[in-house]
Amino acid sequence: MAMSGVDLPPVRPQTSLQRPGFLRRLMADYGQELIVLLAIVVLFVAVTAVNPRFISANNLTSIFSGNAYIAVAAIGMAMVIITGNIDVSIGALIGVLATISGTLAVAGYPIWVAWFFPVLVGMAINGLIGILVAYFRIPSIVVTLGALSILRGGLISVTGGTWISDLPPAFLIAQQKWLGLPVPLVAMIVLTVLAALWMRYSAFGRSLYAVGGNPEAAVATGIPIERRIVAVFILNGFFAGLATILFATQLQVIQSTVPPNLELTIIMAAVIGGVSILGGSGTVIGSTLAAILFATIGSALIFVNVSAYWLRAVIGLLILATVLADMLRRRRTV
Amino acid sequence: MHKIVLSALLALSFSTSLSHAQSAWTGGDDLPTNPLACDATPATAEAKPYDGGQPTNPPDRKGKTLTVVDVPKLVGIGYFNATSKGIADAAKEMGTMNAKTDGPSKANIDDQITLIDNYITSGVDGILFAANDPVAISPVLKKALAAGINVVGYDANSEPDARQWFVNQAEFNGIAKAMVDSMASEIGEEGSFAIVTSTFTTPNQARWISEMAAYQAKCHPKMKWLETVEAQEDNILSFNQSNTLINKYGDELKGIFGMTSVATPAAADAVTQAKKCGSVAVVGLATPNAMKPYVSAGCVKSVVLWNPVDLGYAAAYVLRAAADGTLAPGATSVKAGKLGDLSVINGSEILLGAPFVFTKDNINDFDF
Amino acid sequence: MTLRSFIRHETFLAILLVLALFVLSWQSDRFFTVANLLNQGRLMTETGLIAIAMTFVIATGGIDLSVGSILGLTAILTGVFWKNLGVPLPAAAVAAIAVGTFAGYVNGLIITRFRVPALIATLATLALYRGLAEGVSQARSVRGYPDWFYVLGQGEVLGVPTQLWILLIAAVVAAVILAYTRWGRTTYAIGSNEVAARFSGLSVEGTKLALYTMSGFAAAVAAVIFVSRVSTTRSDMGSGIELDAITAVVLGGTSIFGGRGTVLGTVLGLCLIQALKNGLSLAGVKGDGTIMLIGIVLILAVLASAIFERSGTR
Structure with missing residues (x-):
């Protein structure tokens, strides 16, 4: 977690003097993403060989759209981590926003209000977190640990855990299709591509890498670090809000509690996807791929009949293997 | 190097797990089973002596207003909202019970134990609980009994001698x-x-x-x-x-x-x-x-x-009866308000009744 | 003594703790009794042991998220070694602690040899160790320990809960190590500037490896105490305890970026959290209200100390 230290992974070379081939350059720029992608492909091939139903359209739909909300939330998380911060309150936030969304929908507000008002709430809460982190210099893990307690405790004391049912059918957008594709899948792809392009090509996006990777240099080049950090938390709230829309509309009932361990899954997706936890590198494509990898692992282990008791150990081992593979790759590229 | 280490760890763990007995289906436990007859023949219950615990030197609580805390497995799910409503209904009906529900926000054994411990210190008259783990919760419940508090379980049992009675929703x-x-x-x-x-x-x-x-x-x-x-x-x-x-x-x-x-x-x-x-x-x-x-x-x-509202309701009445002394070891039934007489089974358990099956015809009559 | 050195985070925290104790005992006359306070000590021992080791880890700028899973794994192994493999209970407990310590050592290896950032490494082993615990246990609990074993978690020595002695000794030893030994100074040096520490010839890798191993050891000892306190083993034991421990450490003034922090601060943070949990409950506040309040206190305490510190440097 140190802001300084030699453990900083090497900055990816953007250009090289030796005019490397396309593959080499791709490997250098998107190495971790490619490893994750490779892992997904290998899993698909191996499991399909055991049970061809694994690549049936239905199963692909379940894998991709059932977990799209994790990928969408991980986009915001990736941006936060790129600036050298972290948000452990995101799971609780999504629980709170889903409850607000469902309550509004049942209370008869227009559907779009029920969808997008929680997004604003998420942005406001995260804006506050960002201000505490940026201007009051409280480490983000402290602020978000506190926010986690406040949101989780607050949700239970307000709702008492009553479930929300009788949701209007039009509200359930995650169950609908768009051009024959499930809405969550489309949302995941569109948001990931837009965010990736924006991170790579906009001045704002590029400045985030500087904020995380080399704050002194960022200050020297005139980047307003504090404003960037607040902005990135607001963005995180925005993506958490969008993730909530997918999360809350997936079933006909909303469980108004904090989803267990959701923050760990989202952080892990952002991290495994190649966003170094030290900040300053990584892409949002990687985090989305990692979210897909988790979903694939979860489904695959059921398909290949891994003893349910050993399921989590195998998941842990696969994650560790991915991390170590990345570290070995980084060493080789230096 | 670390791979050897990890595989050693794995091998060690695999080898130890082989020594376990297995239930027929994944997810079951090892305890003996007692399947019912295939037709509707009721099980022949063998009489069993009372095996619950008793509070040490409780004050005379007969007819007095009781302060009761209900500690479910976790708060924030529909099921325990319903039991909590049943307890509140019963308390209101009796007029001599102040009941409140307070539970962990996750089904966590340690949080539940800590909560109960705090309520023992705060000096409640009665504790209603639904255990996250039957053994782990027992030391703290025994401590409650030793402090003279009336202890009744519902939904999920503890060890028998760690509470007075357990209201069993259905066997x-x-x-x-x-x-x-x-x-x-x-x-x-x-x-x-x-x-x-x-x-x-x-x-x-x-x-x-x-x-x-x-x-x-x-x-x-x-x-x-x-x-x-x-x-x-x-x-x-x-x-x-x-x-x-x-x-x-x-x-x-x-x-x-x-x-x-x-x-x-x-x-x-x-x-x-x-x-x-x-x-x-x-x-x-x-x-x-x-x-x-x-x-x-x-x-x-x-x-x-079963109807969880009734379950909470019955638990509150059983606690009242235990505190009043009207439900003593050896009793064969207990009066539980509108539910009438409930029978005692297995020594120190009170049976709510047969499980209830909700269908299209009756589901709209319930709101919990 | 200048004003600036006086308004240290620990002093501020101690004042806050006294204030909290005062207000809480005014709210309920059952709060400030010897019996209740000793009992609270019993309840906070496991988190306390882990938090003390975590203070060192965080002071180097690292973190260990896998402690809860190590706790679960050690707890399960204690039971399995004893019941299923027939090892005598003391030997089983020692063997299980050895495995837990080894799990911490593996964390250290991944972090130092493979240069994996601590957060990622321990996030991955959090999943792995919990998974091993589940796999080994096959979701079965081991119960029915002999009576002498419960002395550790439920008994008393000289009128004080047994495990509280362990916590006290651990706190004192750790405080001395961190404040007065070469090891402690190396810990701070790594946290403030790892490169400089390495160039000064300090054993950065060796120290880190030792600290993560120690963190695993603390979690493993906490596991045996926990098993003795609740008299059963379950594979989900200790889940979430890492966040409680980190909260105590950070509330205690240890900088998450490393280089700063004391064991005294951590112990004060721990006591404040436990006092709030217990006192608020006695005062009639429900669990969810307490969770919220602890979150607010965490943010405000760190905020206040940040403001004090900045005004002090001006």
Whole structure:
């Protein structure tokens, strides 16, 4: 977690003097993403060989759209981590926003209000977190640990855990299709591509890498670090809000509690996807791929009949293997 | 180097796990099972002497207003909201009980123990509990008894001598029979089914699964169990796991058992969204409010559950009777307000009744 | 003594703790009794042991998220070694602690040899160790320990809960190590500037490896105490305890960026959290209200100390 230290992974070379081939350059720029992608492909091939139903359209739909909300939330998380911060309150936030969304929908507000008002709430809460982190210099893990307690405790004391049912059918957008594709899948792809392009090509996006990777240099080049950090938390709230829309509309009932361990899954997706936890590198494509990898692992282990008791150990081992593979790759590229 | 280390760790763990006995189905426990008869013959209950504990030198609480705390497994799920409502209803009806519910926000044994410990210190007259772990909760309950507090359990038991009475919603083998019989009538005697449970460490669910395995082997021997998956108390995970089961087994899968009030509606939603209503049956334990959309749509035919509001209500009355001394060791029944007389079984348990089956016709009469 | 050195985070925290004790005992006359306070000590021992080791880890700028899973794994192994493999209970407990310590050592290896950032490494082993615990246990509990074993978690020595002695000794030893030994100075040096520490010839890798191993050891000892306190083993034991421990450490003034922090601060933070949990409950506040309040206190305490510190440097 140190802001300084030699453990900083090497900055990816953007250009090289030796005019490397396309593959080499791709490997250098998107190495971790490619490893994750490779892992997904290998899993698909191996499991399909055991049970061809694994690549049936239905199963692909379940894998991709059932977990799209994790990928969408991980986009915001990736941006936060790129600036050298972290948000452990995101799971609780999504629980709170889903409850607000469902309550509004049942209370008869227009559907779009029920969808997008929680997004604003998420942005406001995260804006506050960002201000505490940026201007009051409280480490983000402290602020978000506190926010986690406040949101989780607050949700239970307000709702008492009553479930929300009788949701209007039009509200359930995650169950609908768009051009024959499930809405969550489309949302995941569109948001990931837009965010990736924006991170790579906009001045704002590029400045985030500087904020995380080399704050002194960022200050020297005139980047307003504090404003960037607040902005990135607001963005995180925005993506958490969008993730909530997918999360809350997936079933006909909303469980108004904090989803267990959701923050760990989202952080892990952002991290495994190649966003170094030290900040300053990584892409949002990687985090989305990692979210897909988790979903694939979860489904695959059921398909290949891994003893349910050993399921989590195998998941842990696969994650560790991915991390170590990345570290070995980084060493080789230096 | 680390790979050797890791594989050594794994090998060590695998080798130790081999020494375990296995239940017939994944997710069951090792305790002996006692399947009911296949027809409606009631079980012959053998009389058992009282095996509960007693508070040490309790003050005379007869007729006095009691301060009672209810500590469920966790707060924030429909099921325990319902038991808590039942307790509040009973307290209001009696007029001599101040009851409040306070539980952990996750089904965590340590948080629950800490909470109970705090309430012992604060000097309540009575504790109602639903244990996250039967053994882990026992030391702190014994401490409560030693402090002269009346202790009554409901929903999930502790060790018998750590509480005075336990209000049993329905016997494990009774639930198992209701579940398996409902499934058999929906998918036939040769159908295959899978189970979605919370975690394998949840005692009630593990017990039901074991009893279901025993009853199915005895009375529906040709039905086929496919597998059991874990889904925590998380509805989206339950939904995803059910989907995976549907996709994996295709037409082979005829039914899904939901073992928790979270898993059952999520499994029903998965079946609905996969357009498998009618070809994949969902039978499970669930609260009616969460199941209404699926039952009214005809996708789920029967939901097995006792009435949790009644369960809480009965627990409050049992606590009152224990504090008043009207329910003493050796009693064979207890008066529980509008529920009438409830009988004592297994030494120190009070039976709420047979499990209740909600269907399209009656589900709208319930609101919890 | 200048004003600036006086308004240290620990002093501020101690004042806050006294204030909290005062207000809480005014709210309920059952709060400030010897019996209740000793009992609270019993309840906070496991988190306390882990938090003390975590103070060192965080002071180097690292973190260990896998402690809860190590706790679960050690708890399960204690039971399995004893019941299923027939090892005598003391030997089983020692062997299980050895495995837990080894799990911490593996964390250290991944972090130092493979240069994996601590957060990622321990996030991955959090999943792995919990998974091993589940796999080994096959979701079964081991119960029925002999009576002498419960002395550790439920008994008393000289009128004080047994495990509280362990916590006290651990706190004193750790405080001395961190404040007065070469090891402690190396810990701070790594946290403030790892490159400089390495160039000064300090054993950065060796120290880190030792600290993560120690963190695993603390979690493993906490596991045996926990098993003795609740008299059973379950594979989900200790889940979430890492966040409680980190909260105590950070509330205690240890900088998450490393280089700063004391064991005294951590112990004060721990006591404040436990006092709030217990006192608020006695005052009639429900669990969810307490969780919220602890979150607010965490943010405000760190905020206040940040403001004090900045005004002090001006």
